[in-house]
Amino acid sequence: MNTITKFLLKLIGIAALVYGALFAVFYYDLDGKFIYYIWEPLMIKRFDNMKRPDTTKIPYSMKDKVE
Numbered sequence: 655m656n657t658i659t660k661f662l663l664k665l666i667g668i669a670a671l672v673y674g675a676l677f678a679v680f681y682y683d684l685d686g687k688f689i690y691y692i693w694e695p696l697m698i699k700r701f702d703n704m705k706r707p708d709t710t711k712i713p714y715s716m717k718d719k720v721e
Contacts, residue, residue, distance in 0.1 A: 679685055
């Protein structure tokens with residue numbers, strides 16, 4: 655076999671592995687499970703602990719808006 659044929663066979667093999675992996679992700683909904691069980695809890699933990707200013711204690715003045 656020449657080098658071009660070997661290269662094409664390797665390329666087809668790699669493409670088949672990638673296709674199989676992507677099919678498994680789709681079939682078992684692995685991306686949705688990752689988002690639901692791993693990503694969302696991390697984001698909830700991070701953003702629920704953020705310090706936010708209390709907007710009810712900020713005085714409201716129309717002078718600042720008009721000028």
